[in-house]
Amino acid sequence: MDLARLLNSPEPEPPLVDISAQLASLATLLGPGNVILATPHVRVALINLVTRLVPVPTPPITPQPPPNILLDHPLAISVQHDVVVNQRMTVSELYKYPLGVSVEYPESSAQGVGHLFQIAPDDWSNPTLDFLYSKGEPRGHSKKGEEVTVPFLRDANGDLVPCKVKALKFALNMLLPLETSSRKRAFIAALRKQGCPAPHQEETYFDSDEEEEQLAKEEHQRKIRRGYVPSVVTCDGRLEFSHSFNGHPVIKCEHYSKTNNKDHYFNASINDGSFDVNYLTAVFEEDQEEIDYIENAAHALGFGPRVECTTVCNFSVQCTICPFDHRDSEGNLLQLEMNHLKCCVVFKRYEPLPEFRVACPYVLVVVKGLHPHPIPLPSKVPPKIRSELLELLPQFQEDLPDLTTRRLLRHPLLKSFLTKKLPNVLNPTLSDLHFSLANRSHVTSFIDQGTAWNGARYFFNQQTLQRPLADRYIRCMVELDPGELDVHPEDEPRSAKDPPTLRFILCMGFEGSERLLSCQYVQSDIGFKRVIGFYEFELAGWERDAKTYDYDGKLLQWAADQHGGQAKGLGLHLQQIAQQFPQKWDLHEANRLLALLSPYEHLHRSFRLCVTHIYRNIRKCKVEEAIRHLMRSLVCMEHPDWDATILKIRNEGGKAAQAMCWEKSFMPEDVWKAGDRTSNLIETAHADINREGVHCTLVGGILKGEFYDNFKMKTLKVFESSGIRPSYATGHPSENVLKNLKRKFSTYHKGLESEDHKIADANKKIQEAFEKFQKARQKIQARTQPFTTRRHTPPPKKEEPPRLTRQEPLWKRQKPSIPKRFLPLRTSWRAE
Template sequence: MLGPDGTLTVPKHVRDELEHILTLLQSSPGANHALNHPPQSSAISSPTSPPRPESPQRPTLLSNVRITKKTILSQLYRYLVGTDLEYPETSEGGVGHLFELQPGTTWGNPTSSFAYSLRSPRGYTLAGKEVEIDFLGDGSFVPCRVGHATCQGSKICPMSDLESMSTPHTTASRALLQERLRLDRENRMERTSPSRDIFKKTAAVVSAFRRLGCTGSLDEINLFNTEGQAAVDEMNLHRTEHQRGYSSAVATCDGRLQLECEHYSSENKDHLVFTSIADGSYDMGYLEALFNDDLEEIKSIEGAASTVCNVSVQKTLCRRSYRHIYCSFDHRDSTNILVQHPMIRLECKCVFRTYEPLEEYRDDFPFVLIVSKSVHPHPIPLPSKTPPKIRAELMELLPRFQEDLPDLTPRRFLRHPILKAHLSLKFPDIPNPTLTYIDQMRKKLYPHGTRWKGILGLKDLQIISRPLRDHCIRQMVDIDIEGVESHVEDDPVALSESKRLRFILCMTAESSERLLTAQYVQSDIAFRRVVGFYEFELGAWERDATTSVVFCRIFLNRQTAVAHLKIFQAIEDVLFADTGKRLRWRHIHGLDDGDFENCLLQWMGDQHGGQAKGLGLHLQAIVQKYPHTADLHDPTRKIASLAPYEHLYRTFRLCVAHGFRNIRKCKVPGRVRELMRSLICVEHEDWDATVEAIRILGGKAGTDWVNDKERSQFAFQAMCWAKSSIPKLVWCAGDRTSNLIETSHADVNREGVQCTILGGIMKGEFYDSLQMKTLRSFEQTGIRQSYSAGHPTENAIKNLKRKCECLLTCDTYADAPKVNIYQKGLMAEDLQIWNANSKIQQAHEKIRTVKDRVVNAAASLARTDPAFHPGRHEKQSTDKARGLWKKEVEESQVLVGTGIGSGRVCLVYSTNEID
């Protein structure tokens, strides 16, 4: 709106929101230097630093406190609001811990912050069997629900010192834990040496051999005797237990291993072979003794190595909830066999009883009493839980990430502006904490997951929460491909081994209305953005607004002709549901060959056979409704009689940029490349002769290129207007490249790649909605998305400037201000030619030097010994120099006719070793 002085102003609420955003960005530490100064992770305190306080203030210790009419605690710790306790003190008689909670907040259990694993036996008292507790010590007894849980202890390697590991403790702290870890580290560091590193690496590779085996295919059946079969069965059982009971779905080779699988050969290279052994990083003698079961040699080597690294020194200590079953290190069993022992459990009988007031009393008595009884006969566990307050804050913060949540990872979470703004306000002087609870919130908001079922749930949600016009997920198709017609044009590579065809059509009603008026459309398939699905985009250039628009996104798992046929049919169905109309194709619905109004004139794409054949099949299905309509380009035929590819001749065109790029990659002489490029034209003087010349002069590569175009059955017609049935006006006015849709793919990829299908759909919808809003803004207010006027003249000026920069770069390689990717490639190719020339010149100089030395030596000796002739040494030097020259010439000849380089560096070529 205009202010009193004629200047543009914004509404007050918009200005307030912008000022708030600026405040958040300015207060974010390092916001202006994110690239130069990445955020530091929160460091764990070192052993020399003071222990972290476990509560805002030291707890109050009370003695001989009566908590029930019959129970007196000898010790009771009372904690203030907000205390997170990791290691509660315990004793045989029991120690009480009284926590005060914040009234009016979500009720929490303080045991959730304990470092001890608390599980069964566990439970709560039944209704009607509550216990009355005097929290305040004033005789006000409150009925409480009583729960109990038991410490689960730890898991340790059986080769550990069980006596020291089982030493009981009643008190623990971060300081005591850090002291234990410090001593362990010092013990390990005392044995650090190169010999230890080699021995550890050797033992690790042996363990990997035994655990992994040969992953090659099971193409031969091995026969074992009884003892050998028992060993194989035991090893397979060991591998299955390592995978927590999940056996491999694909049978793999069970051949014997001796640095390589017994089935490995030059004809069978998919079996295991350990080539890294040649780098000297492993103890060869130890490996040989192990594979040969030489127990005497094994004992000798391990005995000599015991001073630096005995295999029994390293053990595993972990929490009870640790998923691994076996110790990670190898140890000798009772039969002197090197194995990974299953870890044993150090059971603990320490019980934690929790007394919580009934809900109706919690506002007046916001306390929770926990009584721990018995000792812990195991080492102090490592802390592995996030404090409840931080966890609750994360759970409150995560829903604000909206479309970013399905694909959120710890790194993306830490870099997200929402988190940075939140932390900058809450902790201006403290480094950002790390994330641990993404999965839990993701499961809460997306209970059906982020795959196919999750999309079904999202589709159902949009049905009940959005008007039909705002629906994005319009169709989800899941069919069995068994029995579905196949075509030679089908892409044999699928993104999954599933025997089903799946695709998801995302399209809004507004997109349907815009597609109905489009005349030149482009399509492309990408594979980077969504894991397990291709992404098909259909878009066009909005010529009035001079901006691109994406009509629909389709996520599919196969690129077959039938798959594309079904998605084109689905687009037509959604279009009809939204507008009551279907697409009008010029060659089908036009009144004559000059009727260009309200018709789709041209479809731009690449040479993918499945997409092209699918489009042809779709058009062939449409014309069956018009059995008596004559073809506009051949009135002697009915349009219903046209084959799929004949429809493509009337509407489909290949991208010129793709064609030139593929020609540039062909390994044919430069003259042949020129012939290939000449076929991408409006008209050609001698088409057949040019094609035949490419076959003859291009060799195998040229023949393959021609055969590929002919085999596609539509490529030549889509490259040259004279070969097609597209009107010349349409050909000249239409798009020459698919850069528009390629750029659209690149833009949406900036929202994130390697996404889940749910995240890909949500981010794609978010990106497309911004595009539509920008377009509507221009249409309703005239406000463009940039300061550019969008006039074609401006685009032409940009193109000319870009070309001038390229020419400047070519003429002045040194200190060139701008170099595009193509020029960088040419410069690299020029450098390749220059290096080849340099090697030939050096070989020439070598020959000259050798010959001059021989001539000078002969002249010198001729004066004293006229009968002198060049000896064997002189002849060997000459032959060696000539051999080097011939080698360099042969290598440079490979570059002849390849067409590489900018043309400013010529290739030195000589047929004579002196010329």
């Protein structure tokens, strides 16, 4: 009788027998990559066999208590047995610990175990905070006037010390279940959680049953996110399982279209061998027969969604939903909520009243009950180690806000701290200090205020409370609504990527502001990469007192590059100041009031563009060389035909500015000549502070800027008092001129070398092309000549390809009367 007839027979079934050995032998055939072929009748018989199997229920797995190795407490200096605490309590053991000992896994028993800790009176702490077991709500404490005494808590004279009692119950310490699973179920869980990540655009229509299922799904997703509401609403389309034109399985959103809607979810990589395509097909097509067959086979091997979970996690974790799929009581494949294991262990803490702690510096903790769960993971940093790290962090100073985990681990200050703390460990790390610090995310939890705007606001408030006015570095913090500000025609329109508010922070020391008031020649620049998300407007000026005794404290010149925001902002600021003097007349145009001048008219009186930036921007202009020559001619003291030159430049598509010619400015000629032609000073200061760090956080940029400014102020003070300069350079203008000449010649020479390399590459290509041409011509000639003459024909004379000569300065081709020092900065080459 075959197996199918046996299973379908109407005769009474015989008694059940154990066939585990036979199933185990069948399971050995399911090796990786094995394909077992059988007839359809055998497959139907196996399906019927699976439905008739009756598994014997196994008792639920009970987590084991902590191992004994953690209950020995080797740090205890003494152990007593059967010690009376009061009339109603006698502990089986009493462990006594010296000063500074931290216990993470206190021993407990049904009768109760006592732990006596010695505490420093001047640094009183709660030893129960070191316990890794999560503690629940208080169960009661002694009231004032109802203090108790403990026989072994006495002062130096042997008198009993009054103590207060606090009782706490251990929280539900463990969560079940978290299980390990195969990649396919993790993939299905991720798809169910994410869905189609495309923005919500098309409407998805559901019937009544699907609508109810969709609401239940959204509620379940809300539990998984623990109340977090996503900022972007994503597509709610169904994920479908189908096949491409070449027969490969794909998973895609129902709104996906290859021709006109490609932004929806589409995954064609599921056939790369990473997933079980048969199981994915059965789940998406709701083939319950195939699902039962695959999952029952997996259950027989000890894995799958129908196997009982055995993995636990700490009560303090934020995860409340199992990240993998399980079968619920109704057979649905879901991510189920994790259950709490109850723990009835209670501990009582006896500590002397504050006025008796010096006489009796001990705390007694009694732990009563048995833990029905495994020990928790050491994921909590002990308070003593945490306090030591918090005391260490301020020593990082300006490096603290920009500390990442990697930067902290390799910082010399932390290495020195760990070496002193752990002298017997080679190359110690934070994980050697405590296991929980292997989780590098603990670093971010130590800086609770953050390092962005809120962190800067906190630093500003602390500075206001703790520092005198003269020592404050942050002068003000302002947050403005862009809609309330004036709009000018030159302003760029705001985009959707711009922040909703404009935030300004003014940072300047007291001494720096005093020196700015006495500065005559000022330069400015805008930094774009030092602080993430912020532009940095910087001011700098020459210390003229080191070179002359005569100064009047008036601002004579402001130099900057061609960034439009700087010049326009300075003009608006000067116009606002001029409004305070409505009856004051202009010095340069005596018939006009200062209050009536426009922003650009104010710039005519003090603003000057950097010549280096002008020439650099002229080189970048996409115009003819003749127009560039006209642009360069504007950089002068006086121009013979300014208006016609400006008109010609504008007609050719270029731009011009009046802050490059003294004739078009109201600045005195002596001031123009004495002022700086370039903004090298602010560019040097900008590059110098960038060495302190770029791409910093806001708080990190502020602290590093304060360190840099203080360093510069102290260096300047030392020079003024002792004549010691910050380098061996004398600072004489001749050194700067010599360096400038060398730099110009080096730049000029590098340009010539670059052109020579281009010529050499061109000659190489010409030579290769000419050799190919010669070979081709020889082949053609060999085929066209008769055989008799071919043997006696001499080889053709090798021709030299045209070569490009190396560059020669143009002054070699000019008349000898022209001096070499006036050679133009241009070169030429020709083909011979």
